[in-house]
Amino acid sequence: MRDVLFLPLSSEEELVIATDCSGGIGLKEADLVKVPYEIVSYYGARVALMELMSVGAVPLAFVLQNFVGDQEWKRLLQGIDQALAELHLSLPITGSTESNMSMLQSAAGFMAVGKVNKANKRVGITPLQAKFAVIGEPFVGADVIKNQDRVLPLPLFQQLLTLPGIYEIVPIGSKGIFHELKGLMEINGFAPREVFCSLPLYASSGPATSVLVSYCPESEGQIKKAVGDYFFSINLKS
Structure with a gap:
């Protein structure tokens, strides 16, 4: 992961x-x-x-x-x-x-x-009641340059590190959102579930143009306010 x-x-x-x-x-x-x-x-x-x-x-x-x-x-x-x-x-x-x-x-x-x-150490600390989201969008190769305004900015990434309510942050790489989410859920003891997101789950996020976050549900409004339209919810089917 x-x-x-x-x-x-x-x-x-x-x-x-x-x-x-x-x-x-x-x-x-x-x-x-x-x-x-x-x-x-x-x-x-x-x-x-x-x-x-x-x-x-x-x-x-x-x-x-x-x-x-x-x-x-x-x-x-x-x-x-x-x-x-x-x-x-x-x-x-x-x-x-x-x-x-x-x-x-x-x-x-x-x-x-x-x-x-x-x-x-921020590894394996996501509780079972947590929610998940992607911050930024997945791009690779020439698309990174064409869509720089949709790539997660480094200062915003640094802000996520100190934002209350966020448990873990995982940079998304070439294997895509689902791969990183699956790994994060496994290390934290989540049972396998269906995953829904408006972003393509298997698209490469190349040079970490987006990150996966786990967070406290009560902090969702504050997180959305901080990251604006870089926020994309991940929904897990019960």
Whole structure:
């Protein structure tokens, strides 16, 4: 469900590692989606950071794996810096570049490293009376660029982390809404049920253009007010 690894640091804290990758997106001749590398790295960094922060972790460092070439390192860093700035973060960044071999398509890997206090870990804490919703809309590839106004903004994602009444937040990836919901329900002990949503349940949400949230029913009005028309209800048939 989550592309996150937890490793024990102490009796109270865990190291958290979250990752994302991108392939065939960039400015090489064989790329399937042509976009500047600042955009490639912005969305890659966005996913890794959202995965990390959604489980309650505090980001500490960022790692870039660059298979595009030395000449694009600075442009890739610019996209990462943009994502960090939108989240009001300043992190040390390290990484590596494949400079021995020339690739026919662009590729890059993104890793966010942080730590979480076990008491603040937001995994498996959704009660059975909770409701579910999608914030943002699922897009992938060129549709991400065409529909940037419908992509969940990072500042709004950060606001969701502190909004009262929200239990868990799961960035939605390439397997779609239903996959993330199924995983979230299973880890919290929900019985299988039919799912209804006005959004396509199996469409790829690419670089986490939307998130799944579980929340207290009494907080629905406050959440809707905060996110506006980014809110899409998920209904479960009893």
